[in-house]
Amino acid sequence: MSSIGTGYDLSVSTYSPDGRLFQVEYANKAVEAAGVAVGLRCSDGVILGVERLLHSKLLVKGANKRIQSVDTHIGLATAGLLADGKHLAGRGRDEAYNFRDQYAAPVPVNVLADRISGYVQAYTCYGSVRPFGISSLLAGVDKTGPRLFCIEPSGVFYGYRATAVGKGKALAKTELEKVLAKEEGEGATPVTVRQGVLELARIIHLVHDDNKDKDFELEMTWVCEESGWKHQSVPADLLKEADEKGRAALEEGMEED
Numbered sequence: 001m002s003s004i005g006t007g008y009d010l011s012v013s014t015y016s017p018d019g020r021l022f023q024v025e026y027a028n029k030a031v032e033a034a035g036v037a038v039g040l041r042c043s044d045g046v047i048l049g050v051e052r053l054l055h056s057k058l059l060v061k062g063a064n065k066r067i068q069s070v071d072t073h074i075g076l077a078t079a080g081l082l083a084d085g086k087h088l089a090g091r092g093r094d095e096a097y098n099f100r101d102q103y104a105a106p107v108p109v110n111v112l113a114d115r116i117s118g119y120v121q122a123y124t125c126y127g128s129v130r131p132f133g134i135s136s137l138l139a140g141v142d143k144t145g146p147r148l149f150c151i152e153p154s155g156v157f158y159g160y161r162a163t164a165v166g167k168g169k170a171l172a173k174t175e176l177e178k179v180l181a182k183e184e185g186e187g188a189t190p191v192t193v194r195q196g197v198l199e200l201a202r203i204i205h206l207v208h209d210d211n212k213d214k215d216f217e218l219e220m221t222w223v224c225e226e227s228g229w230k231h232q233s234v235p236a237d238l239l240k241e242a243d244e245k246g247r248a249a250l251e252e253g254m255e256e257d
Contacts, residue, residue, distance in 0.1 A: 011127040023131055024124055027153035030080050030133035035216065036166040036207045037066065037079040038200050039137040039148045040176065043183075043190030045224025046139040046146040047234075048077040049200040050166075051208050051216040067221050071096035073140045074109055075221050075231040079166030080134030080153075088132060092116050109140040109147035113157050121155020135165035140231065141223045168207035175203045193224040197234055201242035205250045218243045 008014055009022035016022060035051040050066045066085060067077040070092035078085030095115045099107035116138065123129045136151040150165060151157040161180055164172035179199050183190055191199070201218060208216055220234040220242070234242075 012124055012129070012131055013127045021124060021154075024154050027080075027131040027133045028135075031135045031153065031165060032167060032169075034079045034081075034166045035066075036164055036168045036172055036204060037077045037135075037137055038162075038164045038172055038176070038203060039077065039139050039150075039160065040162045040179070040191070040196045040200055041139075041146045041148045041160070042193045042196045042224075044146075045141060045193040045222055045227075046148055047193055047196045047200055047220065047222045048075050048137055048139050049197075049204055049218070049220040050077050050079070051204050052219050054215045054217060061217070065219060067219055069231045070112065070138075071100075071107060071140070072230050073106055073142065073223055074112060075139050075223065077137040077139070077221075078134045080132075084132045084134045085136070088116065088120070088134065088136060091119055092138075095119075106142065108142045108144070109138060109149065110144075110159070112140075113138050113149040113151060113159075117151045117155050117157040120151060120153065124153075124155060137163065137165065139223065141229055146223070164203075164207075172203050172207050175199075175206065193222050193226070194238065197222070197238055197242045198245055201239075201246035202249045205243075205246035218246070 008016040012021060012023040035053045037050040040047045048067050052066055064082055067075055068089040070076050070089055076089050076092055095112055096107045120132050124131050131153045138149045140147055148160050149157050150160055150163050162176040179191060182188060197220060220239055221231060222234055223231050
């Protein structure tokens with residue numbers, strides 16, 4: 001007996017004969033159709049970057065942000081359904097507040113990732129709800145240093161040095177591997193957050209090449225010494241420089257082809 005989804009995708013709590021939860025797979029499809037979100041853990045901090053697709057020329061600049069703060073030192077970037085991302089960020093703030101209230105200390109990034117992933121996983125267990133149609137990148141700096149985690153719609157989460165979710169994630173991950181390769185070998189130097197901003201901008205522009213029919217805004221945040229170890233937007237002048245260099249690198253690559 002083989003399953004093709006018919007009848008087994010009516011409830012998230014119903015397994016197909018080969019052990020699949022089709023609604024969780026549908027949630028992953030929603031993520032793959034969304035603009036890319038990229039995270040990079042550097043030697044002196046951590047960076048989040050997304051391409052915010054502009055569905056209308058009437059939109060106010062900076063509207064519908066895809067990166068949000070869940071605590072002073074932690075940011076959350078999402079790829080998928082925007083409303084789901086806003087709801088999950090709200091849940092993350094509640095968890096961060098509860099931890100601070102109970103332990104009188106800021107929540108470690110891995111603890112918050114664990115709590116949010118448990119909440120996401122609960123939405124795959126009951127027939128009255130649906131899975132979150134987002135993959136989330138949780139980034140921050142705590143006592144152990146810069147941390148970066150990816151939370152999938154199934155509720156599983158992993159720690160990364162660098163990762164990407166959304167449309168074009170395969171190409172983005174390949175480029176991120178090249179960036180991290182610069183840190184290895186004799187005489188290699190660690191990637192700083194300022195270098196990382198330029199690299200992420202280049203990667204996002206490269207990945208966006210498949211979406212030429214839609215304009216996008218580059219949205220980037222970081223947590224580093226320059227930001228006072230708080231989750232803040234990348235300074236406008238640096239973001240503008242990164243955006244321009246990203247476009248230039250893409251045009252240069254197209255000319256070489």
